[in-house]
Amino acid sequence: MGYANKPLLSYIKNPEKHPSHYHQYIGNSMYGKHINNYYNIFGKSNVFVMSLDFIDDELVRMYDFLEIRNNSGDRKENKKVNTNKAPINFISRFLQHNRYITTLFKYISPKWLINIMSEILYKEADEITISNKEKKLLYSLFNHDIKKLKEITNIKLSYYEHK
Numbered sequence: 001m002g003y004a005n006k007p008l009l010s011y012i013k014n015p016e017k018h019p020s021h022y023h024q025y026i027g028n029s030m031y032g033k034h035i036n037n038y039y040n041i042f043g044k045s046n047v048f049v050m051s052l053d054f055i056d057d058e059l060v061r062m063y064d065f066l067e068i069r070n071n072s073g074d075r076k077e078n079k080k081v082n083t084n085k086a087p088i089n090f091i092s093r094f095l096q097h098n099r100y101i102t103t104l105f106k107y108i109s110p111k112w113l114i115n116i117m118s119e120i121l122y123k124e125a126d127e128i129t130i131s132n133k134e135k136k137l138l139y140s141l142f143n144h145d146i147k148k149l150k151e152i153t154n155i156k157l158s159y160y161e162h163k
Contacts, residue, residue, distance in 0.1 A: 012025060012134075026142075030142075030145045050155070083125075084125040085125055086124070091121060142160070
């Protein structure tokens with residue numbers, strides 16, 4: 001597929017020209033379709049679906065579903081994990097483009113060293129905003145799937161529905 005180096009609109013407006021990126025951005029994000037496949041294979045009662053928008057309520061539901069002790073109070077509040085980072089030098093750009101080496105390094109290195117290396121090699125990435133034109137196009141692409149997802153999961157998704 002390669003790294004994305006064009007504006008989002010160029011990928012989603014031209015699926016025939018960029019089929020891999022389109023599939024990555026749009027096809028993989030059609031959760032209603034994918035979740036329905038899991039329901040068909042495993043049965044709805046054996047599949048748990050949650051929304052991260054309401055994580056505290058959803059964790060309680062998840063513990064109930066799994067029939068395990070609720071220890072959601074043990075989690076560290078507001079700790080960001082796997083945040084979007086931008087490389088700041090040639091080493092970090094190399095590692096970003098050679099995931100095998102990065103994965104191997106993480107596997108053989110102690111956590112404290114990985115944390116230090118991350119601070120040296122990466123900075124917090126700039127926040128990405130999408131234009132109103134992109135929002136409208138994305139709403140039109142996902143609107144049907146959002147309705148389907150809401151219907152089959154009973155999860156609150158009003159935030160994602162077209163306004």
